[in-house]
Every structure is written in C-alpha cells, then in structure tokens.
Amino acid sequence: MDKKQVVITKRIKVFGMIQGVGFRPLVFRLAEKYKIHGTVKNIGGIVEIIAQAFEEHVNSFLYDLESNSGNEYEIDHIQIEDIKEKPYTEFKIIKSSSDQEVSIIPPDLPVCKKCQKEMDAIENRRYQNPFISCTACGPRYTIIEKLPYDRGHTSMEDFVMCQTCNKEYTETDSRRFHAQTISCNDCGPYAIMNDRKDKEAISEAVNILKSGGILAVKGIGGYHFVCSPLIEETVLNLRKLKGREEKPFAVMFENIKSIEEYCIVSKEERDLLESKARPIVLLYTREKGMAEATGKGGIYCGAFLPYTPLQILLTRNIGPLIMTSANLSDKPIIKEDNIILNLKSPYLNGVLYHKRRIVRSVDDSVAKVIDHKPQLLRRSRGYVPYPIFLPQGDKENTDLEIFAAGSDLKAAFCLYKKGSGVVSQYFGDLEERSVLEEYKSSFVDLSTLLQITPGLALCDLHPNYHSSRYAKSLGIPVILVQHHHAHIASVMAEYDLEGPVIGVAFDGTGYGSDGNIWGGEFLICEKSEFSRAAHLQYTPMLGGDTSMSDAKKTADCFLLKAGLITEIQDDRLPVIKGAIENHINTVLTSSMGRLFDAVSSILSICHKSRYEGECAAMLEKEAVLALRKEISPEKVTFAFNENNGIIEIDPNPVLKTLCQLRNSVDRGSLALGFHYGVADIILKVCEWIRNKQNINTVALGGGVFQNTVLSERVLKLLREKNFSVYVNMAVPPNDGSISLGQTYIGLMKSFNSKNSESRDNLMVK
Incomplete structure (x- = not known):
C-alpha cells in the first residue's frame, strides 16, 4: 500500500x-x-x-x-x-485540563486592525464599541484568574454572552470562535460615567477633557489619570493630584502622524510604537512643544499609541492625551473601582470606568531604540508574563524551581521552571509599604498561576533590602548575589553567555562584597562566579543612599576628594567637610551614577534630582543638544592606575578640567566631552583586561546604560576594536534586570555543583 x-x-x-x-x-x-x-x-x-x-x-x-x-x-x-x-x-x-507543564501565559494584546475596522463601520453591530475584541486581541494577563485560558477562568465570566455573541463564539468560521473576551453593545461590559453609559458616557468624558478637565479612565491593567498635554494649568493641576510629581508625563497619540508633529520618529521607533506590546517609547522632541509642565524641559517625550478601543475613541475625538498611571505619590497604580470612585480631590473631574474586573495591576511598559534596536526600560504591560528562555541543564536539574527577589528600586521578581524565566511586572520602590505589599501578593498570585513552588531563592547582598528580607522569610534555601554581578548575569542570561565576559556595570548604588557602595565596576564573570577587575576610585560620600538626590552635595564630596575645595560654592561646605574628615555618616562609593550627578551640578545643569535620574538625564540632554548643533566635545580624560592587580579609575583630572572650563567653554561641549571621556575609559580598561586575560566579550549593564549618548558611543568604540559587545534589551539595563541575573546565577550554581555535593552547601540559610 x-x-x-x-x-x-x-x-x-x-x-x-x-x-x-x-x-x-x-x-x-x-x-x-x-x-x-x-x-x-x-x-x-x-x-x-x-x-x-x-x-x-x-x-x-x-x-x-x-x-x-x-x-x-x-x-x-x-x-x-x-x-x-x-x-x-x-x-x-474539547474541554481543557490541568497539567504540571510550564505555562506560557499571553501578555495583554492591543486591539487588532480587523476589530478597529469593525468599530468604525456604522453598519456593524459593534460600531464604536469600546471593548471590541476577538481571538487575536484584547486583555489577557490582567483578566486571567487561573489556567487554562477559558472564559470561565477570566473576569469576563461576569458577563453573560447574548445569543448573537454565543453564536459567533461557537461557529467555527467566525473570527470570534472561542474568543474568550467576546462582547458587544448588548452584553457588556459598558463604559460608565456618572449615570450615563457607553456613547453618552464617552461623550461626557470627551467634553470634560476638551474643556481642560482631568479624568480617571479605567484601562487594561489599572486606571490612568487623563488630561490634555497642551493646557499648562491643567497639567499643573494633574501634578497636584499626583502629589507634586516632577517626572515628565507620557502622552498617548491617535496615530504616528500625530506623534510626528511633536517628536522625531525613526523607522525602528515606529515599528516599536506599533508593536503588539504598544510600549511608551522615549522619542526626541521637536521644537513644537506641549505645555511646559508636560515634559518639564526634558529632551524626550514618552509617546505611545492607543491599545484599547476606548483609548482610540478618546484620542480620535480629542487629540493627544496625557495617560499617566493613576497612583498617588509613589503608591501602586489603582485598579479597584471603589477606591478611584471614592477618591476626593478638587483636581479630579470624573471617572470613566467599566465593570470588567482587573485581576492584577500592570503598568505601561517603557522602551527606547538604542543601536537601532528596541531596549526595554520598564518591562510590564504587553511583555509580562512572556518568559525569557534560559538553560535547563541536565535531567537532574529539570525539577529546579526558583524565586529571584530582584532589587528594591524598580522592583521586579523572577520565577523559573523548566527553562522559562518569567520576570514579573514592574512594581516601583519597595520602600513604600503599599508597593511592598503589592510585590508580596503578586509573588503568591503569579507562582500559583504558573504552578511554580520555588525550592530555591536568590536575593541581593544588601542586608537592608526589603526584597532580600522577603526571600529569607520563605523558609527555603537562599543564595545572596552581589548587585552588579546580577546586572552582568542578566545580560549573560539574555544572550546565553557562559563567559568569561568583561562585565561593565555602571549604576547609582549597589552593596559591594567589601561592604562599600559600588557602582562603577568592571567584573570578570564566568558562569556563576565573578571577580572584580577594575572600578571607579572610592570617594567618601556624606549621607549614603538616602541623600542621592542632592547632586550639589554629591559634587562637593567629589571635589573635596579631588582637592578642588576652592571650586566648591556651597554654604554647607564647612559642615560637609567636617563630616567627611571625621567619618560622620559617610560611606565609600565607586558609583558612576553619582559621578554623573556630580558633573551635572558642577556644570550648573541640575543640582537636585526631583525624581530618580533627573540630574543625569539633564546632563545627557545637554550632550544631545551639542550633537544636534554639531558642537565639538571638549576633551576630558580619566587617569587610571593598577593597585594590587585591580585597576582604579581616577576621576580627578576630569573634575579639574570641568571646573577650569565651566565658565569659558560651552556647557554642551563639556557635557558631551564628559560622556565621551567615560566611553574612552571603558575602552581603555577593557583593552587592558583583554591584554591580561584574553577576554574579548563585553557585557554592559546597570542604569547608567539607559543613557543613549554614552551607550552608543561605547558600542561604537568597542566594536571598532573588535570586541563582541552585548547589552540588555529584553529586560531593562536598570534594576528591573536584577532578578533575571540572580536567576541565571542560581541556575549556574546548581548546574555546576558536583553530583556528590549537596546543593545546600551552596546556600546561605
């Protein structure tokens, strides 16, 4: 046959x-x-x-x-x-069943083009429906209560399908065959505002926003505060509502054409804006601006496109809209209807909501294009909980399930099982009690959803991190991981690099294995181990982590260490000098992030960070403007010397040059020169390490590498010298990557332990 x-x-x-x-x-x-x-x-x-x-x-x-x-x-x-x-x-x-296989849960998806076409067709029964969706689009992660993904396991179970929707749901040739989020104007959910529904509710919302009001609007992963970005008084009122926040606001635009009126958009940025994740994308602004209070003088606009039908209807009728997380101060984004409806403020003019429950809050993701590729700066809606695939090792390790606690700033944890590392949504700063509680409850929620019961935890070396304390409270073995080692390990995890690699980890603070505050590190990383090859010279810093926002004080500390006391213009100098000389409330730091802050202050660009990273961002802005104007960078040079086999990078020559020229040379030239000087010293140190240890692979990690000017310059210089260079893309280079790096180190430790060696010998209990 x-x-x-x-x-x-x-x-x-x-x-x-x-x-x-x-x-x-x-x-x-x-x-x-x-x-x-x-x-x-x-x-x-x-x-x-x-x-x-x-x-x-x-x-x-x-x-x-x-x-x-x-x-x-x-x-x-x-x-x-x-x-x-x-x-x-x-x-x-046939009917779904449960199993212990690794679950890959879909992120929330934007409304698809076919649904948009139906929404615009007046003869269609879903004409202008603010919740139209099909099998290819709509909320997923934020409405799933348990797997498998069936309607009865989502918050859509609260809405009974009408006969017509049920017919579409069961007919095999329908676009909505087994579409779990299927809905229509008859069966809900409905847009609600005051005592109005759907079109009338949306019409009232449009009128309020057009007249300069502020609304809370329910989205997929939580509420947004929404208003026009063009009216100064309105935006200032929004800042009062949010609690004196100074960060630039993200702006939602109807389409790419609208974005291009205010921002410069490359092809890669357009692709990122239109991707399924629909992240906020940081774009360089044009001269045509919005209200000053919207961007706060920043070089970037956080622009994004609508991802829900309701957002499409609003932007289509109004134009650009600020869409910022509805949270007060540093608290978590609000997702509960009763909380937002009971929020009393003279600056909030109404709430546009619906009764589809948000099972878990997820903030908007933030990304930018660097080196012609998309790089995540905040990994959340649209990406979470899609896994990052990691090594599984041999059969003896297939049962290993891991919880990595991450960091306290830009907190995100990671859960690992059978080759899948799921990095959670972004939470914020765990110093805020309500954020910490959200972090803890989300660990229980996501581990239950993924059917992961960790037998191993990893956490930061810092003894006072809330994330570390939580990991130690779980009653399972714990591995402590040095912060900057985790940064580099996250890059290794992304690109499956076992090493050895030269890891360049630049950030604001991280607890070092010598008890000092690190942040300007060159590490040699291989599998689960690391050694320190070079670092920025230690500087005594007054106040430690708690005073990191005071760039002027930071600059004073650097200038005192450099012997440039005559260059300090600060009434607090006698107190600061006395405290440092007598070692009162001081720490030693090698932080490159703090050096960026100090230079920003020395050049009188920004003396205080009202939000994390503001001083460094304003310094980068001056460098970008210099590049646009084709101003040549002033040459500034670091010194370095070898001390007991470790390179120490001396910033004193840089500080001296900047102080000497700051009143006579263009500020942009000096800012750009500093960026290029940092790139130059990275190249020199990497070449020194390559000559000594024959390592040609470089991994860049840490929040300083969110700086586009620095990162692209470093990539260019290293590639010209034939280094293979890698930088975080799938997870942020900032502390949002720490949990992935911790997970990778835990895997490598487990994989490389000898069969006769108890895994417990690798742990700190």
Missing part, C-alpha cells in the same frame, strides 16, 4: 505563546483544511493535538502550524509522538 495512503495518528504537544491568541480555533480550521480528525485541548499552559489522517495530510498540517504565516502566535517547540488510537470521525475542540 502507498505509504501516503496509510492513516496515522500523532499526539502533538505545542509549547509557546499560544494561550489567548485563538490558537485552538486556528488548529481547528487547519484540521478542516487538511481533513484531519481528532481533538485539540489546553493542558495547563500547553496545547495538545491528536491528529489522525493520511500521512501527507498530517505533514502538511504540521508544516502550516509551524510556519505561522499570520504571525498570530509564538511556538517555542513541538513534541510529536506516534500513538495508537481509536478511529475519529471528526475534529473537536
């Missing part, structure tokens, strides 16, 4: 981002196309297919499945086995 005419039966297990994207209906339609009989169902986070047909038909079915021509899902891998099974007479989508 012709082999092609033999009926075969295969069990196919599909792993990847296939939940919540209409994958089972797509499998059903492919099965019909190729005359396949059998079944498809969810098992936990994977999909199992029983395919029975002639061999050539099964092969064609598998080819189409793997080719994913519509780019509607992401397959990590497929397992196929031959089975003996009873004859099937049709193909069915």
